[in-house]
Amino acid sequence: MWCEVHLLTWTVVGLSAVVCVKVTVKQSDLRMCEDDKRLCVTDDKDCHRSSTQKNFNMSCFYLECVRSVTCEWSEVSHDSTGAGTSLIFSQPRGDKFSSCQNIFIPAAVLNISARFWSMVSRPQTVPLYAAVKPPRPVLSVDGTTSNSITVTWRRSYEDGGGAGGCRLRYRAEDDPTWSEFPVSVSVRPHQTSVHVIRRLRPFTAYSAAVACRAESGIWSDWSLDVTVTTKETEPSKPPDVCYRVLRNRTDGCVLLHLMWEGLDVHDVGGRLLGYEVTLQTRVRRVHNATELTLPLVAADGNCSVTVRAFNGAGPGPAASISVDANAHDVCPSVRHLWASVPPSGKGLQVQWDAPKAPPSDPPPVSHFIVQWRSETRPSIVHQTRVGGATTETLIPDIERDDSYLISVFPVYDHQCGDPRSLPASLQHGVLMEVVGLKLVGVTKTTVTVMWAWQRKTLPIRVKTYRLMLRRDSDEQMVSVHLDQWQNTFLDLKPSTEYSLILLADNISRNIITVRTDFDKVPMVATVTLLLIFALCVFIVSISRTVYKWYFFPPISSPRGSTTGQWLMDPKQQDQQKPPQKNILDMDDFKVMDVVGDKSLIVVGPVLKCPSEEESLPSFSRLIVKLGPESDAPPPVSTQQRPGPGWSFHLDHQTVFDEVEGQETRCLTSHHHQTQMCRLFELLNPDQRHDVLYATQQTHRLMDGDVDPSYLTCEKDYISNSCFYAQEV
Template sequence: MLSFFPVKMDIWSHKLQLATWTVMNLLYVFSYEVTVRDSDLRLCEKDKRVCVADLSDCGPRPASSIQKSLNMSCHYLISHRSMACEWSEESNGHTDVSLIFRSMDQILSCRGIFNPAAVLNVTARIRNRMMGGEMWSQPHAVFLYDAVKPSQPVLTGLGSTADSVDVSWRSSSDGGCRLRYRVDHTHRWTQASVSVPARRDQIVTYKIKDLLPFTIYRAAVACREESGIWSDWSSDIAVRTLDRVPSRPPEVCYRVEESDSAGSFLLHLMWKDLDLSKARGRVLGYQVSYEPVKKQELHGSLIRNVTEVTALLVVEEGNCSVTVTAFNMAGYGPAAHLSINIERQNALPSVRNLWVSSSFPSVEGLLVQWVSLTAPPYVPPVSHFAVQWHSETRPSPSRWTTVDSFTTSTVIQDVDPDESYLISVFPVYRQHCGSPLSLPAGLQQGALMEPVKLTVMGVTKSTVTFVWEWQKKSRPIRVNRYRVMLRKDSEIQTLSLWPDQSQHTLINLKPNTEYSLLLLADNVSRDIIPVRTDFDEVTAVATATPLLLLAVTVFIISILSRTV
């Protein structure tokens, strides 16, 4: 069996003169591995001490060939009655490789050439099909007794806990074994930190520790002889750790809204999905329990299981108790407790100026930004912000992230380029949720809203009031910022537009002056509206006064002249 494995690409190209073999090509360093069974070998007719797989290798080495010392290593596989040799060599890959085995003694049959007592010299012959040259290695001496490669062990799983797995195998040699494991569907192996001593035919057991609960792992083992030659890795086995009860309660906040029904309210509950590494247990769902308290008696108790991280309850006025508990197959974790007075709820401010922008494909994520308002004195300070997003086009669970109270932006990376999402930001005041502010967005276009119908609503001698509307984006273009600009020669005022706004007034303008009102998408103008401020009455009166005095004077002189 012959296999080639390119390891790295050498720099640009090489010009290598080896006798008559000149290679001008982009060269690679290949890892060669050649395995030969004794049944594949033939005895050379003119030299009874040589066995080859190709009888053309029986002749003497051609004078035009190159002889080179290779860093070759060989090992003997007893169970397969074969020998495998490997080395690395710079090549363009268009090569044929064969091995030539020479014994110190005369060989009766190549069928018995591989045995533990044999001493063989191995030579590699490498032919370049493209350029026509060939290279022979220096003979490599192999003592088969010291080059025995252990057979591949067989690994089995014995049992597991929430954070460990027990495995077992039969050692095929005297020496030691090493074990590796990885999470299923990943490619990065973790190797056990210790080597396990073993004797031939010994049943060895090992406990793999510090694993995640309810997770599938793949494991393999390899053993070596005292000579230091390792066996091939065993076939992977799949093992799963057990479930563990979630160890942490959810972080829950709530807000209350009046409903259309008299005497009832809407209780919104929201919590962040428990992180597996922190909760130390998988979460299948959440149990929400609601118990109103009325005259020291319980009425209308409710228990609901949900898989989302939100719940909407229709509740009565008065005091109530709410608990939220995460659960899985192993049981229920600790509960989060809320004591709520439905009647004494103040409206909590939401965030402002929410916007979403994208730099795809250089950044595969959505940048979410907002502004936090100063809360009234009766409102507790913001403890953190919760950011929620879910697909607008297909049913899917909501996903969440949280940022601290000093941060007003975050990057959402778990998004599909072909999906549009509804993104919401909630300020959280300890256990109280502020009202959400939401905006649709996608990775291709960023925010999926645009301002339209820019209209001037009022004009005075020093102000201009204008309004606009927001609608779903109609053009497949990406805009990271919308602005309104009022311009008159070098006099310019600009204002950023946000989806939670629809009206604004620009002040400190000159009277009786014509301006241009522009709607800008980034730096591109979409609408231009001419607007003129009102006439300045004070200035008009001041200008008219001398004319009026002149007219009165002329009138008086006219009357006096008639009288005279």
């Protein structure tokens, strides 16, 4: 038995499926049932007819050349455990068969039932002469051009004779869909039909087939496919060219880097042999290139470049551009290039961000060129073009066990920016990883980190790398790309501890603890305010002291010294001979030897008085200096005494006197010596009395009424007193 079952359509509907079935039975496969001579079957199980029958939408045709019957139908199957598919043959009037080996003849009329799993169709009466299927026609190619194919075929008398139609179909070798002519071609038996298939692509392989219909309306099977390739033609389009101008810093040479897009296979017009590049400067130079890039050395100034592709049929149209070698417009590269494997696992999804516009403001990006080449076969370069508004593309046809170098070029009209590249594979994605994460700068509100990229050492796939700076619920996260080596986290809290985490697909790879700097502003502000306050206090204190110094100068009081207290003691005036109280040895001052030779003692203010805070020395602590006489009356002997009207001069122009027991006055004969009198007038009455008393005691000393040894001079008075005394 020979049975062919074709499942042409399979559509799931709930738990059932719609199945299209085709069954072919040859006459040699039939055998008669032993219990029922009216049936010819291919399987003994079909000899027992089922009481349940169903109508199948079935059509059958007869092939006389091979003595076979083929039936087709579609049915919904609910049972996947049936016994199979077969055909059951019987006679319309229920007559018995004498043999099942000669029932497939054109004059036979048969009832045909089909069994599909556990279901059996109702019998369908088929006269074989009306169900004859024409044989396959023979198709051949008569000629080709670059865009057309001429085919021929013939019909035979075995298809039933008479005029019948034929249909022709064709498709390109890389296209799974057939293209069929909408109108059938009428062809008589043994008549050769010629047809031209037009509007084809050059240098492309096509397949064609033909089928014819008999007078019964049954179509023959499609002829065997014939395959033919159209002829080559010149390339139909010029390549799209862009350039970069690079200047060598050492010798100043201008390097013109040309790059162009490969033509689409439909535009090549045949087998691409290469590209012809012509550089026109002062001289004309022609270069042939087989790749999509070509570096040329150019001279300063303007030049023109033409590029065109050529194949076996000749060169195609040329693309021409003008280049100013002196121009150095900077065209930025794409940013954040990355590649990942899509969920389907087919190809590599390449993504990037548009270039950041520089200050020179170049023209907008017209499109991107994405190139990829195998790292094991770098000479084979593939590329695709992506529109300027798109920042991703899918690279198909990636071999699983190979790695690729992917590059993306931005194109600005005819200028192309620098490429951005990365290695990637279908198994491991991007073949780069982050290493060497470290801190490079910490302030009170910012943290700066750096890292490096290196080829992967472990066979793992990472879709994306990210950096996260976290403190409790407060966190900052940024994605890391191949064109980044550092990042600064902003708006942080001073003197706060954070955790810096490197994430690879949400898996922690590295953790660093970092603390921001202390905020010195409040402390500095506090210290500054304290210093300003201290400075103000100091200035006020100095100002107060200076003010009192100039406007209220301190005056020494005799009450503050031992000598002054002794001189002002009334008891000492009544004693003829005071007791011996030697505080200082007056012999050291040689007072006793010269008293008798002196007539006047000058007492005047010292140049610098003590401050107010210091205690004022008493006027009794006068320094008495006895020396040669200056500007005084003629010398007198020791026996001589001054008369009753003698006045004692503290200064040789200043005289202190008491008039009739009234107020003590200061008299001077020179207007420039008034300071002494002014100081005297500042004293209170007690102090004036002390001054007058000291004058009288000194006068008595001059008269010899007082023992000079009782006049005590203390050393402190020399440095603290506001007055001095000297002989005149």
